């Protein structure tokens with residue numbers, strides 16, 4: 001059977017988020033939406049419209065531990081008795097979100113944002129957005145959690161779905177691919193609008209930042225190579241022709257990277273200056289999404305050897321390689 005889309009409201013600028021339901025041979029839900037009354041009502045209505053009562057749910061599969069996708073997993077598991085399945089790398093974000101979010105916010109506040117040169121209001125807006133997201137993260141009781149390996153297979157809708165680790169938007173993102181029906185549950189890997197390559201807190205204690213957009217580009221290559229008929233994305237309508245979308249997004253990324261490089265060559269050396277040039281149209285509370293893209297372009301430029309990162313007066317400067 002095909003995954004059934006249930007569109008759920010979020011308070012974020014991304015708009016709505018999709019959960020996908022399999023009703024046969026047992027009810028399985030992929031992703032849950034945010035933790036809110038509005039989401040709960042929409043989710044229960046969506047299940048009921050497909051003949052599924054809350055208590056019928058057997059499994060809740062989580063694609064990645066972002067609050068718009070996994071926010072309702074804990075309450076839903078408690079109310080339904082369903083088991084929450086999540087990849088081994090994302091498990092801690094569901095079991096102990098307060099700890100993981102604190103580590104992420106601390107990293108931004110002390111080891112990332114100070115080097116960007118962002119002025120105080122923009123700095124605080126990023127930290128504030130993260131704190132607000134963290135507040136909606138509800139833990140899933142450990143006895144309700146089941147982890148799957150990154151090279152595993154999940155049974156959904158009576159068919160085996162391959163787990164595919166797709167870092168870039170999130171280091172902890174998994175997509176699911178069904179080769180016989182050529183269906184792809186894409187999470188936030190393939191969206192109409194390019195997903196942001198979110199800066200993750202590095203796992204080791206050196207706190208050396210790990211480039212996210214280069215990872216996303218490698219994941220795009222992997223998805224492009226798959227034989228896919230239908231894409232079930234984490235946001236927006238179900239679509240086909242994934243390679244056209246990927247080609248278009250690559251073009252856009254290269255164009256914006258070149259734009260960034262022109263600004264660097266014209267003396268805009270810091271993340272703060274470049275964000276101001278490229279993303280001042282985004283309201284401050286959502287500016288972090290532009291920030292992630294910009295850092296991504298700089299990472300690509302560094303990987304190509306076009307710019308080098310230099311610490312000057314405690315702020316990262318991106319200097320054209322020939323200067």
Ligand SMILES: [Zn+2]
Nearest residue numbers: 066068188234
């Ligand atoms: Zn999302």
